[in-house]
Amino acid sequence: MVLFSSRAAKTGFAALGSNGAKTKAHYCASKAGVISLVKSLAMELAPYGIRVNGVAPGPVQGTMIPKESWPVIAEKVPLNRLGTPEEMAEGAWFLCSPQAAFITGHILDINGGTLMD
Known part of the structure; x- marks a missing residue:
């Protein structure tokens, strides 16, 4: 199982930059909840051989970000x-593949380097 979260779950702000107007606390909190859900489900389902992981995207080309803001x-x-x-x-796809057979409870950050921990 793979759930999607966001870089915002780990930073506390939705836009790149900590401007208070772009914090979107409700979005950040909901995405942080997804990370907690991944970890909880991973623990609960591991005895059944079910792996649960997450993906935390950074900025992605799509409808959430207006195209004129991409550059x-x-x-x-x-x-x-x-x-x-x-x-x-x-x-x-990788997290669902046999190559990730020993990975569970992990959040894969795919963000172009915007969150390095």
Whole structure:
């Protein structure tokens, strides 16, 4: 099982930059809840051989970010671009694959380097 969260769950702000107007506490809190759900379900379901992981995307090309904002946001990403939906899907695909058979309770950060921990 793979659930989607967000980089915002780990930073406490939705936009790249901690401007209070872009915090969106409700969004950050809900995405942090997804991370907690991943970890809880991973513990509960492990005895049954069910793996539960998450993907936490950074800025992605799509409808959540207006296209005219992509170049400005890309400047704040260490890899100098936004991610693609296909890259997020590839991360989820990996977590479901046999190559990830010993991974559970993990959050895969796919964010172009915007959150390095």
